[in-house]
Amino acid sequence: MNFFGEKEQKPAGPDPLFAATTEMEMYTHLFNKMASTCFQKCASRKHKENDLALGEMSCTDRCVAKYLEAQEKVGVVLQKANEAQMAQQKSLMDMQNAMGG
Amino acid sequence: MEGVQNLPPHLQGEFMKSLEQMQMKDSLTMYNTLVERCFGTCVSSFRSKSLDKYETTCVENCAERYIKMTQRVGLRFAEHQAMQQKRAADAAAGK
Numbered sequence: 331m332n333f334f335g336e337k338e339q340k341p342a343g344p345d346p347l348f349a350a351t352t353e354m355e356m357y358t359h360l361f362n363k364m365a366s367t368c369f370q371k372c373a374s375r376k377h378k379e380n381d382l383a384l385g386e387m388s389c390t391d392r393c394v395a396k397y398l399e400a401q402e403k404v405g406v407v408l409q410k411a412n413e414a415q416m417a418q419q420k421s422l423m424d425m426q427n428a429m430g431g
Numbered sequence: 432m433e434g435v436q437n438l439p440p441h442l443q444g445e446f447m448k449s450l451e452q453m454q455m456k457d458s459l460t461m462y463n464t465l466v467e468r469c470f471g472t473c474v475s476s477f478r479s480k481s482l483d484k485y486e487t488t489c490v491e492n493c494a495e496r497y498i499k500m501t502q503r504v505g506l507r508f509a510e511h512q513a514m515q516q517k518r519a520a521d522a523a524a525g526k
Contacts, residue, residue, distance in 0.1 A: 380492040
């Protein structure tokens with residue numbers, strides 16, 4: 331799964347070590363942001379206890395599920411925008427080539 | 432995690448080293464972020480130079496709760512990844 335949440339084709343160009351390291355970094359960032367966001371949304375009130383309450387634990391589970399779903403949806407939108415932009419660039423280049431003769 | 436899983440064996444040693452370094456950096460960053468967060472939530476008055484009992488308890492609890500939450504998030508995340516990999520494997524096998 332690439333970071334847009336879709337099946338990944340075999341990478342032709344990029345250095346495999348760089349790809350693996352970058353992928354790991356991406357997952358690390360995702361995890362940190364998710365933990366941080368869910369903590370803020372679910373448990374960031376009075377810290378009177380040192381344990382998570384039952385409600386906070388359910389909130390965490392749901393937060394993680396929703397966060398990952400949101401990530402997939404954003405990935406799809408970005409992918410479409412990327413494709414649209416590339417199509418636009420291609421048609422621009424084709425037009426320039428046609429005019430340039 | 433296809434990039435990681437498809438890594439050729441001769442690069443795995445180097446990858447593990449990068450991973451270790453990344454984890455070390457990440458731990459230190461997490462430490463600072465946690466301090467900032469718990470300080471922000473728990474400390475709001477500056478009448479004295481040291482933390483009072485309420486603030487101390489709050490900061491300590493905040494840190495413990497954050498760690499527990501991080502563990503829970505990790506668990507759910509791993510479950511989600513496993514389910515996705517299973518779905519991908521099933522889809523590939525179904526072909």
